[in-house]
Amino acid sequence: MTAAVGQSIVDIAGDLAYADWVRSRYTGWTRATWRALADAALTAVRPYASPGHARIDLPGPASRSGPVSDGLEGFARTFLLAAFRLSADGADDPDNVAEWYADGLAAGTDAASPYRWPDLAELNQARVECASIALALHETRPWIWDRLDDPVRQRIVDWMSGMNGVFVWDNNWLWFRAVTEAFLRSVGAPIHADDIDLAIARTDEWYVGDGWYSDGPEPHLTPGREHLRNFDNYNGWAMHFYPLWYCRMAGEHAEPGLRDRCRARLRRFLADAQYLVGANGAPLLQGRSLTYRYAMLAPFWAGAIFDATPLVPGLTRRLASGVVKHFVRNGCFDEHGLQTLGWYRPFPRIRQNYSGPGSPYWSSKGFAGLVLPADHPVWTDAEEAMPVERADVAATLGAPGWVVSGTRGDGVVRLACHGGDHADPRRPGLDDPVYARLAFSTHAAPQLSDAARAEPLDSHTALLDADGRPSLRRPSHRVLVAGRVGVSRYRAHWALGDDRYLLGPWVTTASVLRGAVEVRLARVDASPPTGSVEPAVSAASVEPVAPGPWRLRFGGWALASSDRPAESRGGTPDAPVVWVRRDDRLASTVAGLRGLTGAGLAYASDADPLGATSAVPWVATDGPVAFGEAYAAVVVLSGRIAGTEATGGVTLSVSTGGDGTEVTVRWADGETDPVRLDPP
Structure with missing residues (x-):
């Protein structure tokens, strides 16, 4: 026929x-x-x-x-x-x-x-x-x-x-x-x-x-x-x-x-x-x-x-x-x-x-x-x-460095990316959204506008300089990908033009992905003294280390829509929650868990291949980030849960010693995931 x-x-x-x-x-x-x-x-x-x-x-x-x-x-x-x-x-x-x-x-x-x-x-x-x-x-x-x-x-x-x-x-x-x-x-x-x-x-x-x-x-x-x-x-x-x-x-x-x-x-x-x-x-x-x-x-x-x-x-x-x-x-x-x-x-x-x-x-x-x-x-x-x-799906793809979770209730697949990013690991570079983001999904897309490429927000954990410019992530370095935990580290840097970069501190980021919920953790550590350059980095491509101070920001999933989705807020001053939800019930939520008391939402037009407009919720520190401290947020893309319910009873316990920090993520059913956040 x-x-x-x-x-x-x-x-x-x-x-x-x-x-x-x-x-x-x-x-x-x-x-x-x-x-x-x-x-x-x-x-x-x-x-x-x-x-x-x-x-x-x-x-x-x-x-x-x-x-x-x-x-x-x-x-x-x-x-x-x-x-x-x-x-x-x-x-x-x-x-x-x-x-x-x-x-x-x-x-x-x-x-x-x-x-x-x-x-x-x-x-x-x-x-x-x-x-x-x-x-x-x-x-x-x-x-x-x-x-x-x-x-x-x-x-x-x-x-x-x-x-x-x-x-x-x-x-x-x-x-x-x-x-x-x-x-x-x-x-x-x-x-x-x-x-x-x-x-x-x-x-x-x-x-x-x-x-x-x-x-x-x-x-x-x-x-x-x-x-x-x-x-x-x-x-x-x-x-x-x-x-x-x-x-x-x-x-x-x-x-x-x-x-x-x-x-x-x-x-x-x-x-x-x-x-x-x-x-x-x-x-x-x-x-x-x-x-x-x-x-x-x-x-x-x-x-x-x-x-x-x-x-x-x-x-x-x-x-x-x-x-x-x-x-x-x-x-x-x-x-x-x-x-x-x-x-x-x-x-x-x-x-x-x-x-x-x-x-x-x-x-x-x-x-x-x-x-x-x-x-x-x-x-x-x-x-x-x-x-x-x-059924719900959980898989660890060790080769690319992906932790994958799919949820039967909404049919959404999402992954945390802590592996290869198609970048030269020896030197700082520009971020390519389709490789550099911390998370990817079947139901959400990285933002592809010029602004999003230069100043990434969605599915990105960044240091913000005094002008509010976010740090770039590539190249990132895998630390651990095992079970439902992924950990990677990058040297924060900002583009100066002509393939030159201003270097900042080290940012270690972890994802614990269970069902629709990602518990995202971050630790920031001081860089080498001002004026020094990483041994593996060409001195011709960088400036001296940035002086700081910096704020830390966790960007959530970009939610695309034909119309501008409405913003919702909740939580407490110490643990704010911000989310957006479409008519089909798909929602993007970010909730502060530890040390992140600022929150907001960024809208964009013609940045997302899935829709004419898009919105990205975020949480951040209100003041300068503290070196060696553990920060945490819940990041969710789901067609079933959103807003304050997205935290799902997740709690944290933090233990800091001379050799780093251990964060234990405790889920509502009592299961736990220990995560090491060690200095570089």
Whole structure:
């Protein structure tokens, strides 16, 4: 069944003609729904194609690589979607998708065409898109490659051969080269085998355990665990996805043991990754390239395709259908059926400088499951509930340094981040909100305005200087991640411009996360004497240590809304509580527990990808922070509890000795969590 002519993507998502509420009791979606969505998305981009279809020039701001690159990106990434759609169903192609993209391949490699693709030596970004074209050609071999004229095939080989030995970045980009060369080898073209060997070797070096890769090292650092700090969605949609798809493309040429090694690692990753999706289908908002949206489904589908998942087939489909349905219902496709730069609505602040109008179609990886035939259990088994739909979830992800908690009552997943922050650990730097915040969630987003980047508040514990400017956190240093406790430390610093920073004291922050409640602790310790510089910090990049005094502020979750949510206050002068709540009952609360007697709320417009306005509650010291003292607050994001009830009877006991401070968090049911806050 294909989508009716003119039927919108939103209509397809809710069309009962595709639905099966018996087999898919959570989403109603079937393989027919997925196919119809793919067909509609592919049809929607056609009006933006150049003559001959070599480029798809979608509307929107250009990337740093320019419009020619962006047009190639539009072609390559939608071709990947077409490939997944055709792989198992190429004989059923009423919209002539195969022929349409075959025309584009011919035009893009025609040196005489004004729309020819840039040589791979000309443009870095073209190397990314080449890998998508190679993968798509492999998946559509009977329907496209085998039917192309010999001169066109030779032109494609000639163009792709520019990947042999070409420069690529020392991260997931190594696999763009390897995947391309796997296809070249399959058609008898020469390759540089060393490129593939390097991709495999470096990927093994970046594996930190428990299913997690760092997306390359921080540059110029001595090899070791400390230089592996880059944890985000690239772990799934690149570092797990490409090596296994390389094995699929390489066949008998795949290196011995690679497939089994990658399958075991992916299986371990998915055991944890299933906890990072909310009951409403919202994935975690953390890391770069968030405009790729449901591309985060790529490792889940890869798990099913390569028999590398601990999830039963019905859970894989329920999770995947839930995620895509969530995005479709919340407007990720505009009135023309196009994906825009944003999360739900268009939101340009979410883009990186490499993001162009075609970039969101990296989400095509989220349709990889269509390579599985209609009789595969992932399509035929009944949907199974996600973990957070069955019970509260608690998980400790040691590799990235995340303490995770999901609550069944509201379907919210949140985590405390005390691990990698994608930063050079040797020197101070600017904060990137998608990495530097203390907490991330499926239901709240880091604030992305210029003001929020320069002066962070949400999910941040900061020292405020005399002008009220908050300190920056990156780089942070992991101290402990165990059970439901995470502890990290950073050297407070303030940007002076021109990559120079004013240094301040050390801030040690701890999170104890149980259910919806985070008990956040902090201790501030004096820095070295004025005029000195950290040994690991370049003297050219810093000024002498700031003189102080400073106040300490705990920022809560940002709550997004279409309208400005109302502020509520409660508590006592010594333990203030401030919160905001939306009409759907989701609320953000911060309550002072120890030493934090000031409170307030900050509003912003156009800072949050989840809504037009946002509000962040906070608590702070009224006067200067005391070195060596323990400060504490309760920080809550919940659809069930808010305000004064959020503290839930939590109490603290504090013991200070010569070697530091121990804080014992006592919960209302009598359970306790001891936390060390030691000096640097």
